[in-house]
Amino acid sequence: MDGMIGRSVTRTEDERLLTGRGSFSDDIVLPGQLWAAMVRSPHAHARIRGIDKAPALAMPGVAAVLTGADALADGLRRIPHNPTHSSPPDIILENRDGSDIYIPHQHVLPVDKARYVGEAVAMAVAETRAQAMDAAEAVAIDWEVLPAVVDTWEAAAPGAPKVWDEAPGNVCIDAEVGDRAAVEAAFAGAHYVASLRTAVARLAGVPMEPRAATAVWDADGNLTVWHGSGGVVRQKKELAHVLGVEDAKVRVVAGDVGGNFGTRNPMYVEAPLVAWAARRTGRPVKWRGDRTEIFLTDCQARDLAAEAEMAFDAEGNILALRSLNIGSLGAHTISFVPVTKGVEIICLAYRIPHVWIRAQAVHSHTPPTYPYRAAGRPEVHWITERLVEIGARALGLDRAEIRQRNLVRPDEFPHDNGLGLVYDAGDFPNNMALALDDADWAGFEARRAQSAATGRLRGIGVSTYLDLSTGAPFERSDVTVKPEGEIEVVIGTGDSGQGHCTSFAQIAADVIEAPFETIRVVQGDTARVKVGGGSHSGRSMRMGAIVITQAVDAILEKGKRIAAIALEVAEADIEYAGAQFRVAGTDRRIGLFEVARLAEAGEGLPDELRGPLRDEAQIEFRKAVIGNGAQVVEVEVDPETGVVTFPRYVAVDDVGRAINPQLIDGQTHGGIAQGIGQAIFEACAYDPESGQMRAASFMDYAMPRADVLPSFTTRITESPSPTNRLGIKAGSEGGTPPAPPAIVNAILDALHGLGVEHIELPATPLAVWQAIRNARSG
Secondary structure, three states, X not given: OOOOOOOOXXXXXXXXXXXXXXXXXXXXXXXXXXXXXXXXXXXXXXXXXXXXXXXXXXXXXXXXXXXXXXXXXXXXXXXXXXXXXXXXXXXXXXXXXXXXXXXOOOXXXXXXEEOOOOOEEEEEEEOXXXXXXXXXXXXXXXXXXXXXXXXXXXXXXXXXXXXXXXXXXXXXXXXXXXXXXXXXXXXXOOOEEEEEEEEEEXXXXXXXXXXXXXXXXXXXXXXXXXXXXOXXXXXXXXXXXXXXXXXXXXXXXXOEOXXXXXXXXXXXXXXXXXXXXXXXXXXXXEEEOOHHXXXXXXXXXXXXXXXXXXXXXXXXXXXXXXXXXXXXXXXXXXXXXXXXXXXXXOXXXXXXXXXXXXXXXXXXXXXXEOOOOOOOHHHHHHHHHHHHHHHHHHXXXXXHHHHHHHEOOHHHOOEXXXXXXEEOOOXXXXXXHHHHHHOOHHHHHHHHHHHHHOOOEEEEEEEEEEEEEOOOOEEEEEEEEEOOOEEEEEEOOOOOOOOHHHHHHHHXXXXXXXXXXXXXXXXXXXXXXXXXXXXXXXXXXXXXHHHHHXXXXXXXXXXXXXXXXXXXXXXXXXXXXXXXEEEXXXXXXXXXXXXXXXXXXXXXXOHHHOOOEEEEEEEEOOOOEEEXXXXXXXXXXXXXXXXXXXXXXXXXXXXXXXXXXXXXXXXXXXXXXHHHHHHHOOOOOEOOOOOOEOOOOOOOOOOOOHHHOOOOEEXXXXXXXXXXXXXXXXXXXXXXXXXXXXXXXXXXXXXXXXXXOOOOOOOOHHHHHHHHHHHHHO
């Protein structure tokens, strides 16, 4: 039987989804169901002086109006966010002065203040969604409007309006990483220092499916919640904590999830709120957010302010890097991961002898931030790749050659980057060389001239990338071989469009040597999934492969013992291949599924071999896996409008080992699309005075569309990671981090002749047009 790993198998999920047989959170409709609607703050910062429920309770169909005071009276606990959940090899940021990090508690509904526009402060429950929404509007709140701050630079400044009165200020982390003295010495001897002050715009995750949640309790006090996320085990545990019930009493079902990218992984208030409302009313309760609610209340991402410098010698060798990175947490402290990962990976694929980072995390009157595709990495890729580009221009060096000169070479692995992270394996120079060749870097000037002849400005840009895959260290798989010819694989990750049911089935089919069609993957339901870290940080395929292969190994060992008894030979005489147990040197054999039948029958077998032919594997894996690659982008700029188009886009990705190349290409395409969005379209713009989000709908929040995306040229390379049996690295997030710097570097190359030296993200048509206009006007 041909191996299944490395084959571009068509996704098995697609027929069901394309024919309307998916089951998403909003598809759940229960008999007797009530609807919930949230009362949301219209202010970015305001004290709640009083809430009058009476007008809403008097309206038709209203079953309840609940507040933060009611939640505390009913014993609801805070949401157990774990913002410092980094585990080795991720570093842990600690305050420079040794003080404790201030982590405020988030309750399902606040009792004192609203701290961003859209924060839920009460909930109305009624017979219909329309009645619930009307009731929510009728709740009367006495507000005391307070000063607010939404800009990250301003929030970190002394004297800024405080988000949390109990804290000394808005900065809750102020850490240092690296060797400051060595960095200062290297800068003192530098031939040239490149400098960059930048503010990376805040982004929205905008999944295709808005969030929804439905909850129901049975007569025995068991709770079931249908709520799409990237990991049901975490949701189950956190729901149980908030509601004050045992974990065993809670079941969470994710079903199909219409997009995640990380922002659907944390516990949002609406899930415990509908569960609480269902318990109080004795009826199922459902909530569904509309698109504006999702823009206002989903966790957002990026939002990094930075001031960085890079030191070079006369030949373009990087001597040192230093940076002040200020990451916005928003109003609540849900995760430090973007700030942490940005620190530990800021060197990218470059050999930088000395590095020092001052990292701050700051609160502001905005929605919380959370890891979003390639958490923390796009921001620092932007910083480092812009500094390299600036250095190349100033030193008069080829922009590709300066990068090649400074890349970590294969003979330098394992490589310590000086920030607590060790790179495991890769061929960074080869990946860049392949990208340059695929993009015909050498022939670019001829294409620039062709564009100039039509009045367009053409530029080319390049960026390396490094993708750090860590995440939750625990994972489990339960594998069962059934006599009827099915192999069930239960896994604790969470699929939101990646194609897990296909790729995990390929792994299982490959190692057990059974037909691909016999594998059925089960996930997203805590009635079946006991342990699992969910999907984030590019961990799913690597962690899933480890536990699936270990569980299959155990099943085959058990199967050999059963086959030996059935065939009346010594266990050492049994060989396994092609889903058949054979007696070595003979034609005597017994099939895998027949062995499963014998195991369930149990006749003539010792006790430990009786029962279903199944086994499980559970691991704790705390090793970094480093994906890497490069992108080369060509742009054309219309100087009259500032519109940017993409004649060529090349990406090379080292994924360690490709389970399904077609799925990896799809992940790369999607990742690049999100990178293009960040580069030239997307920004969560907030009014600096009111704190109102100016882009809370698709009318104002610009998204990349199919007609602006280019045809991508992708290439997969494989430098297997030594950390796991199949050599897998992350293959889902690499498309995103290098895209913004590669694209803007290309735009600036197109505008170089005009004297334009920098454009902030996003490089919208207006921003590009203004840069051209300013350059021409002198």
